[in-house]
Amino acid sequence: MTSLRERRRNETRRAVQAHAIRLFVEVGYDATTVEDVAKAAGVSAMTVYRHFATKEDLVLYDEYDPLTAAALLARPEHEPVVQRIGRALVDTAAAATGPHHADQALLLARLRLMISTPALRARHLDSQYATQSAIVAALCGPSPDPDEELPVRCAAAACLGAAHVALVRWAENDGQDDLPALIGTSLTHAFGIPF
The missing domain is CATH 1.10.10.60 (Homeodomain-like)
Known part of the structure; x- marks a missing residue:
């Protein structure tokens, strides 16, 4: 509390x-x-x-990394790491854009600014790395073995890349698409497995 x-x-x-x-x-x-x-x-x-x-x-500040980490930890441990991360990203998008979430318009405006402003695009890469690190910490702990960390970081980077494509499409379509479904579709295109 x-x-x-x-x-x-x-x-x-x-x-x-x-x-x-x-x-x-x-x-x-x-x-x-x-x-x-x-x-x-x-x-x-x-x-x-x-x-x-x-x-x-x-523009860049949000509180989605802790939501993603919690969604990851709520997923079944037996899931392949790519599916676990991808589904956690879909769950985070659902939490951020659900019918009772008042900040959807703010999220859309933030995304448009990130896409259209060069200084923000560059700093967004730092934000992506921070999210990768939050995913790695959630799945591997605060001081992971490098051999354990590498596949998780690769999976996180790939999933975040696919999710980014969906976020850009969502912003370009004025938020008319269902964002969680769009992220799931993007992940499915990237990995050839359902999300």
Whole structure:
């Protein structure tokens, strides 16, 4: 259970990010400053930096890695690692875009910004690596044997690559597709097995 302080911190983080995304869409990423975001959110620039270390983080930050790790651990251990990771990514997408999830429009706007803004595309690779590492840690522990880690990291990178193709397609289609199904289809095309 989270404390009142942590809930307020999370609410502030979500509000700042929502204002940032709105400004980036309306005014442009490069034309919007952190000070503009702070003013729109009704907080100081220091508060923005307390929650987001960089301007790029205002777009890239999310809490999906812990959801993916939990989904991985909930999958049957006997599943092949590619299916286990792929199905966890589908489950995470379902949690992020379900009918009761209010942040679907924010996710769509974030993806469009990541696709269209060169600085964000470059930083997105760092985010992908962090997600790979979260998957490896969930499946192999915090200090895995290199021989155990390599196949899991390869599977994670391949699954994330297929999921990325689906996310781009989803953003290009204005979020009209069912994202979990689209990720499942992309994974099936990549690996030739059902997801």
